[in-house]
Amino acid sequence: MTDRPAVLIMQPHLAPLSPFLESAYAVYRFWEHPPLEAAHDIRALVVAGEAPLDKALIERLPNLDLIACFTAGYDGIDLDWCRQRGLPVTHAPGVNHEDVADHALGLILSARRQIVSGDRDVRSGAWTAERRTITASLGGQTVGIVGLGAIGKAVAARALAFRMKVVWWGPRPKSVDWPRADSLLDLARASDILVVACRADETNRGLISREILDALGPDGLLVNVSRGQVVDEDALIAALKAGTLGQAALDVFVEEPTDPARWADVPNLVLTPHTAGATTAGVQGMLMLLMQNLQAHFAGEPLTTPVP
Incomplete structure (x- = not known):
């Protein structure tokens, strides 16, 4: 078991987040291989909010307790399903x-x-x-x-x-x-x-x-x-x-x-290739909120930007 909270990044285009997350967390990347050996360690998923949530994967992660959307949108997340499991969801509103x-x-x-x-x-x-x-x-x-x-x-x-x-x-x-x-x-x-x-x-x-x-x-x-x-x-x-x-x-x-x-x-x-919100300032703002939400969650503090 890792001595740091473990997070799993789900989509390959979120790979650039890895070095920022690795400063504080044990980071796994789903597209590299299913993290079976870390199934009991992973506590947070980092996702693009438009991507369909992998419910089957979540069922195999018994200690998962946060879905952290890097994006403002969270249309791929079944919020009712998450609420039924006591699984909070965060996102990055108001930055891009x-x-x-x-x-x-x-x-x-x-x-x-x-x-x-x-x-x-x-x-x-x-x-x-x-x-x-x-x-x-x-x-x-x-x-x-x-x-x-x-x-x-x-x-x-x-x-x-x-x-x-x-x-x-x-x-x-x-x-x-x-x-x-x-x-x-x-x-x-x-x-x-x-x-x-x-x-x-x-x-x-x-x-x-x-x-x-x-x-x-x-x-x-x-x-x-x-x-x-x-x-x-x-x-x-x-x-x-x-x-x-x-x-x-x-x-x-x-x-x-x-x-x-x-x-x-x-x-x-x-x-255009889905670049409307992909500016330097916008991405920096989303990264800041992602890190703040993860930090607050693992510290047992109120989430910075929970999905209502």
Whole structure:
């Protein structure tokens, strides 16, 4: 048995956390090998909150007493299941929502002003003296925001700075300055640009359906900085190919990493590899909260940022 608390990092992309955790804990990495020899020692799982929780593994770790999400989101965690087992869950809220909102505006600019396709034209020689691309101004366009949490509010503030109008929809009214649409469908109909910034869970899988995409229409732009499963990806691809949706800009996908062949012949599309919140400051903030939560837990103190 180790003389230091043992933690198990679950996903390979969290490997850079290892040296920070190793300063205080015995660290195991699930992708290297199942930690059978340490099953009785492991007290905390360090996970990406969007990844499905491995319940079968947890059943084999008798002394596990914390799930520590490195991320703000925790949509892969079955909270009821954890509560039934007295297993607390922590996360990292409030550290990268401004960065995600910046990225959302970058996606809007890249798509609406055709920055990415313009870059390709310059590099390929498609730009000629006779050809100049004309794009729409952002000023006066209506941005509809799905979900008005920290990210949604930050997107709204930026949209106003770009002279755009803001409308939003979420399941519960909020006391904010921007009008709330009566329904998601009404929001899509009223929007030139629809930004998906809601928290994901099993209740809103496929929320952005074919009906919503049709309502957004052939001049509309869909931006997703939430989770891939919130959008019906097959319907989205079909709508872009058919021209019933004008454009899409995505930072998140149903399967990650996404299969590049899936998008190879899809027009009017800007893609980024789930990097909206991946800034130096954002990652440092998440690391700080992770370390604080682990320290508090093993010291028997109140957790810094428990999931409510």
